[in-house]
Amino acid sequence: MEHVSGTLWPYVVVVLIGFLPSEIWRLLGVLFSRGLATDSEILEWVRAVATALLAAVVAKLLVSPSGALMGVPLASRFASLFLGLTGYLLVRRSVIAGVIAGEATLIMLTVLCDG
Amino acid sequence: MRKTIWRGVRDALALPAWVVGFSVLGIGSLAQDVGHPAGAAMLSTVLIWASPAQAILYGGLAAGTSLPALAIAVCLSSIRFLPMTIAILPLLRHPRQRLVTQILAAHYVAVTVWVESLRRLPVLDPEERLPYYFGFANATIGVSALLTGLGHYLADAVPGAIGAGLLFLTPLFFTISLTAGANRVVDRAAVVLGFLLAPITTAAAGKEFDLLVAGLVGGTVAYLIGRLRAAR
Numbered sequence: 001m002e003h004v005s006g007t008l009w010p011y012v013v014v015v016l017i018g019f020l021p022s023e024i025w026r027l028l029g030v031l032f033s034r035g036l037a038t039d040s041e042i043l044e045w046v047r048a049v050a051t052a053l054l055a056a057v058v059a060k061l062l063v064s065p066s067g068a069l070m071g072v073p074l075a076s077r078f079a080s081l082f083l084g085l086t087g088y089l090l091v092r093r094s095v096i097a098g099v100i101a102g103e104a105t106l107i108m109l110t111v112l113c114d115g
Numbered sequence: 116m117r118k119t120i121w122r123g124v125r126d127a128l129a130l131p132a133w134v135v136g137f138s139v140l141g142i143g144s145l146a147q148d149v150g151h152p153a154g155a156a157m158l159s160t161v162l163i164w165a166s167p168a169q170a171i172l173y174g175g176l177a178a179g180t181s182l183p184a185l186a187i188a189v190c191l192s193s194i195r196f197l198p199m200t201i202a203i204l205p206l207l208r209h210p211r212q213r214l215v216t217q218i219l220a221a222h223y224v225a226v227t228v229w230v231e232s233l234r235r236l237p238v239l240d241p242e243e244r245l246p247y248y249f250g251f252a253n254a255t256i257g258v259s260a261l262l263t264g265l266g267h268y269l270a271d272a273v274p275g276a277i278g279a280g281l282l283f284l285t286p287l288f289f290t291i292s293l294t295a296g297a298n299r300v301v302d303r304a305a306v307v308l309g310f311l312l313a314p315i316t317t318a319a320a321g322k323e324f325d326l327l328v329a330g331l332v333g334g335t336v337a338y339l340i341g342r343l344r345a346a347r
Contacts, residue, residue, distance in 0.1 A: 010146075010155035017182055018172045019162040021190035026221040029200025030214070046194045048305045048338040053192050053330030054167045055293060055309030056316075057174050060326070061286040063314055066177040067148040067270075068278035080283065081290055088291045096134070098291040099284070106283050110276040 072110050080106035119243045123250025126235070132255040135227045136262035138166050138292075141284030143266025145173035148282060153267040160263040161256060164225050168192050170285050171326065181323040188326050200224050206236045207245050220245070223252035301341025308333035 062077055069077070084102020091097035139160050146156035151173070159169050168189045175185045200221045207220050228251065235251075236244045270281050297303045312333045316325040 007152075010151040011158060013151075013176075013182070014155050014159045014162060014172075017186045018159055018168060018189055021186045022163050022165055022168045022193040022196070023222065024190065025193050025196040026200050026224055027218065029197045029224070030204065030217050030221050032197070033201045033204040033217075043194075043198050044301070044341070045335065045338045046191075046197075048301050048341070049330050049334030050192050050194050051293070051297075051302055051305035052309030052312070052333030052337060053171070053188060053326060054289060055306045056313040056326050056329035056333065057167070057171050057192075058286045058289045058293070059310045059313035060178055060317070061170070061174050061282075062290075064178065064317075065282060065286075067144075067282055068275050069282040071275065072279050072283075077283070081287060084287050084291060085294060088294070093295065095288070095291050095295060096137075099137070099288055102287040102291075103280050103283065106287075107276050107280045110279050114276065 072106065073113070076106065076109040076113065080109065116246050119239075119246040120250035123247040123252075124254040127231075127251045127254035128258070131227050131231050131251075132258040135166075135225075135255055136258045138285075138288050139169065139259050139263045140266035140269075141281055141288065142166055142169045142173060143263040143268075144270035144278070144281035145170065145177065145285060146263075147267045147270040149173055149176040151176075153264045156267045157260045157264045160260045163189075164222065164256060165193055165196070166225075166285075167289065170289065174285075175326060178326075179322050180326065184324050184327055188330065191327070191330055196221075196224050199229050203229060203232060203236075206232070207248055209241060209245075216245075220248065223248070223256065228252050228255055299341065300344045301337050304337035304340045305334055308337055 062081065063074070065072075065077070080102045083105045084098045086098075087101025088095060088098025091101075142160065143153070143156045146159065147153075159172065163169050163172070171188050171192050172185065175188060180188070203224060204217060204221065208217070231251065232248055236248065239247055266281060266284075270278055273281070293306045297306050309329055312329040313325065316328040316332070319325075320328045
């Protein structure tokens with residue numbers, strides 16, 4: 001029984017901690033789809049909080065990562081992020097170009113440091 | 116009608132589905148990193164269908180955030196779906212439509228599908244829109260679920276440098292896409308404040324509530340900065 005609950009636990013987490021808290025806004029959207037201006041002040045605040053929250057998550061993933069990324073020095077992570085942003089800005093504001101530039105930098109720095 | 120569904124599928128597979136799939140490849144790796152099976156990672160893509168919320172879920176689990184705080188953080192991060200759903204449903208609506216159909220259509224609302232639909236739907240005949248939308252959205256979600264599974268598999272199977280690269284994909288992608296989307300003062304302030312506050316709130320509020328505090332404080336200050344700028 002304990003084994004079963006252990007196996008199912010990740011799925012329970014996905015449904016209870018991920019799916020339900022997220023889906024509620026789509027359901028409310030269905031209910032509110034008549035009325036409520038999309039440019040109201042409360043939604044403006046809510047969007048700002050959501051954006052700051054996502055930026056905070058990104059910062060945590062960069063500053064205190066886990067797994068294989070933990071072995072990459074902080075300076076390499078930020079150098080790769082910087083070159084990724086530079087690639088994005090230089091290549092016609094292409095997100096894909098930025099991601100490729102950042103990933104290539106990180107992988108090269110990691111290989112060079114290890115070797 | 117079948118032809119319209121396939122046209123939606125074809126348009127999604129031309130590029131948009133792969134862009135989204137690419138962004139959740141890293142989610143699969145994050146899930147593998149916290150010890151979740153590939154099935155749970157793929158289910159998270161199909162059910163949550165919001166890579167920021169998924170990044171918060173798996174990033175938070177990795178950081179040791181408590182589950183109730185994590186549920187609140189996920190909830191706050193998905194608030195944008197409320198105005199997005201309100202904006203898109205009128206395009207898909209027709210008389211005598213059942214509530215279940217609307218709830219199902221609303222589930223697919225996420226940044227890429229939403230942006231593409233707002234651009235593509237208005238030029239279609241009203242009765243073509245719903246089948247096209249379901250074809251487009253299901254193809255996008257299907258490709259994304261498969262790539263989530265691939266990211267999970269790769270995290271375990273590839274050498275260290277590539278594994279580090281996969282885990283780097285999520286923060287890199289979101290830094291760039293947040294930068295790309297931050298066109299107004301309030302957005303830019305929210306991105307910068309959230310980013311800078313995270314390490315400070317970890318020290319001040321502990322790792323269980325730091326994300327929530329950083330989001331609430333950073334977002335509120337950014338909102339006030341935006342108001343002040345607008346009032347001037």
